[in-house]
Amino acid sequence: MIFRQFLHFEPVAASYLFGCAGHATCAVVDPLGDVEPYVRAAEETGMKIRYVIDTHVHADHLSAGRALAERAGAEYVLHRSVAPNGVADGQQLGLGNVIVDVLHTPGHTPEHISLLVTDRTRGAAPWLVFTGHTLMVGDMGRTELAGEPEEGARMLYESARRLRALPDEVEVWPGAFSGSACGKALSGKPSSTIGFERRFNRTFRIDDAEEFIDAALRDLPAPPSNAAEIRAINLGARPDPITHRMKVWSILTKWPATYDVFRRHGCPDMRRGFFSISARIMPLTWAARFHRVPLEHLLRELNACANGEQKRLAS
Numbered sequence: 001m002i003f004r005q006f007l008h009f010e011p012v013a014a015s016y017l018f019g020c021a022g023h024a025t026c027a028v029v030d031p032l033g034d035v036e037p038y039v040r041a042a043e044e045t046g047m048k049i050r051y052v053i054d055t056h057v058h059a060d061h062l063s064a065g066r067a068l069a070e071r072a073g074a075e076y077v078l079h080r081s082v083a084p085n086g087v088a089d090g091q092q093l094g095l096g097n098v099i100v101d102v103l104h105t106p107g108h109t110p111e112h113i114s115l116l117v118t119d120r121t122r123g124a125a126p127w128l129v130f131t132g133h134t135l136m137v138g139d140m141g142r143t144e145l146a147g148e149p150e151e152g153a154r155m156l157y158e159s160a161r162r163l164r165a166l167p168d169e170v171e172v173w174p175g176a177f178s179g180s181a182c183g184k185a186l187s188g189k190p191s192s193t194i195g196f197e198r199r200f201n202r203t204f205r206i207d208d209a210e211e212f213i214d215a216a217l218r219d220l221p222a223p224p225s226n227a228a229e230i231r232a233i234n235l236g237a238r239p240d241p242i243t244h245r246m247k248v249w250s251i252l253t254k255w256p257a258t259y260d261v262f263r264r265h266g267c268p269d270m271r272r273g274f275f276s277i278s279a280r281i282m283p284l285t286w287a288a289r290f291h292r293v294p295l296e297h298l299l300r301e302l303n304a305c306a307n308g309e310q311k312r313l314a315s
């Protein structure tokens with residue numbers, strides 16, 4: 001099995017690429033930021049990205065899941081409660097000799113899934129589990145970002161019971177570590193095992209339901225700002241700026257002459273610039289329509305470039 005962990009620090013998060021080298025197929029879990037490092041990692045290991053999976057609809061950062069799926073020609077996967085063709089508990093995703101069992105583990109958010117991974121070349125027992133923000137090292141995920149906190153904590157208790165039933169040696173690869181807004185007493189160490197967390201995790205180790213819920217709801221830090229808006233974008237209910245940005249740049253690179261006019265002249269007032277060089281910008285408006293990108297996005301991007309270029313020349 002090929003396995004790569006990607007650690008992110010602003011915002012704090014962990015994402016993964018894993019798969020079967022023998023069958024040249026892999027999946028990416030919880031990607032964020034630039035999609036190219038995932039594409040490069042797949043290419044360098046001779047694999048094609050088949051699935052891009054978000055363990056849940058993130059509330060603390062913009063997912064790059066849809067953008068990466070589009071870039072790689074992969075299937076984008078979420079739990080079926082938030083995606084018409086999403087996966088369900090008990091479903092298996094095949095990656096050659098690597099098998100992914102989907103576990104619905106709600107609590108942090110209602111649609112959260114964990115991914116139990118088995119490498120059949122090593123044995124029939126599961127090797128590792130991607131736990132997203134359900135189980136992290138040292139603590140579990142907060143439960144009020146997408147619903148009522150106590151109801152979330154009760155669901156999280158049931159999810160914890162289910163994960164605690166896994167063998168001690170199963171490796172835990174979480175979606176975040178210390179500094180993430182999605183948990184409170186998280187360790188800076190971004191991996192663990194079920195056995196270690198069963199003994200030392202402040203919430204996961206608690207058997208009693210009421211005690212567990214009390215611990216889960218105690219000392220919650222401030223929620224991330226714009227959590228609802230970020231979830232709406234990640235759900236696809238609002239335009240995804242990462243996908244739009246990729247489309248915008250693909251258009252700009254096709255029209256370098258137009259881009260160069262903006263870059264050299266600078267256009268703090270983009271509307272004025274638009275009209276003054278309408279002959280040069282006209283192809284851009286056609287391209288925007290063709291690619292279904294709002295012209296505003298193109299103008300904003302060009303404006304940022306122009307301002308950046310002016311600052312560079314002035315310095």
Ligand SMILES: [Fe+2]
Pocket residue numbers: 056057058059060108133141182
């Ligand atoms: Fe989260």
